[in-house]
Amino acid sequence: MKNFLIGGVPEHFNLPWYIALRDKEFHKKNINLRWKDFPEGTGHMVQALRDKEIDMAVILTEGIVRDIINGNECKIVQVFVKSPLLWGIHVAANSKFNAVEDLKGTHAAISRYGSGSHLMAYVNAENLEWDLQSDLKFKVIQDLNGAIDGLPKGNGDYFMWEKFMTKPHVDNGTFRLVGLSPTPWPSFVIAVRNDVLENEADSIQAILDVINKTTANFKDLPEIDEVIAKRYGQKIEDVREWLSLTEWSDVQLTSKELQNIQQKLLELQLIDSKVQESSVLHAF
CATH class of the missing domain: 3.40.190.10 (Periplasmic binding protein-like II)
Incomplete structure (x- = not known):
């Protein structure tokens, strides 16, 4: 059994991970995946990746792209939620x-x-x-x-x-x-430390296979709206609206999407220069 630690925000976007963990789906692939909540969000997670406290993260796209460009030795392996994140002000x-x-x-x-x-x-x-x-x-x-x-x-x-x-x-x-x-881009991606990708690519692919199967059926789970409402203290009508707006993904960021993100970060002076696609995205 191989051990991996993944981080993410304790929000409804990540409920598919909890379900797959609950049902021991990763164990069937000989993987012991453990989850760590990061209520503080992206800034805390990118530091945990840099410090090798976690192996991988479900993380905001713009945050991890910026931090990879600024030296975080990770790569994005796929989009997790392809719909935009709706930030309330x-x-x-x-x-x-x-x-x-x-x-x-x-x-x-x-x-x-x-x-x-x-x-x-x-x-x-x-x-x-x-x-x-x-x-x-x-x-x-x-x-x-x-x-x-x-x-x-x-x-x-x-x-x-x-x-x-x-x-x-x-x-x-x-x-x-x-x-x-x-957000003018897909909201969440899955990022993995480079050293983990180099040594455990097959296991990372197996983890992605499990979670992608889970998200493909997530909206069809019986009474999933009621489960989310109870777990996250939401009104059922808000959960149903959120479900109607949210789409998960099993594919990588496109070159165009990455280009758009880098261009926006550059315009906002949040990065000094753009980098090659291969520096940010991992292809299996």
């Missing part, structure tokens, strides 16, 4: 801000530098034609719980996080949703 319920345009020049609460909440603040600012130097400021708040605690106290003015995972905190009056900012 949230303010505290007691905030004086009522529209996205009001947030120009204020502080975005981010989990950490290099995280999805950090990078998407740049994408949102560019979409609004803000000055990326003067109109963007940041406060590090670690994770969703940090925003729940911090925003009402003025520790950050707005917070970008996945719309549906944050919706319960809008419903209970902690946050107000003032806007949406979808």
Whole structure:
């Protein structure tokens, strides 16, 4: 039995992994895969990959592409969720801000530098034609719980996080949703450390085969909407909307998609230069 540790956010996108683990599907391939939650998100995961604390990660596309370009010795092996991530732009319920345009020049609460909440603040600012130097400021708040605690106290003015995972905190009056900012690329990919790929390519392929089989049937599982609603504290109508918008994948990022991501990161001055496709994507 070969041992692997995979990281990911504890969100509904990753429920197929929990199901495959519960049903011991990886054991059937002689693989002991263990899951580690990273509620802090992308920034924490890229550091864990660099530090060899985990072997692989289910991670935001833009975050891992940027970190690979900046020296993280990993590669993307496939897209996991091909639909865009719908980032909600949230303010505290007691905030004086009522529209996205009001947030120009204020502080975005981010989990950490290099995280999805950090990078998407740049994408949102560019979409609004803000000055990326003067109109963007940041406060590090670690994770969703940090925003729940911090925003009402003025520790950050707005917070970008996945719309549906944050919706319960809008419903209970902690946050107000003032806007949406979808990613212009597939939302999640699976990344693996280069040394693991070099030594255990067959096992990584077996892990992908298992999870792709699980995601192919995920929406057809009996009462899956009720399972998600209960597990993640969601309203059933929100879960059904999320399921209708979410599409998993079993293929690699295309050259065009990677080019678009690199171009956007370059325009936002989040990378210094583009790299060859082979430096980012692994082909089995």
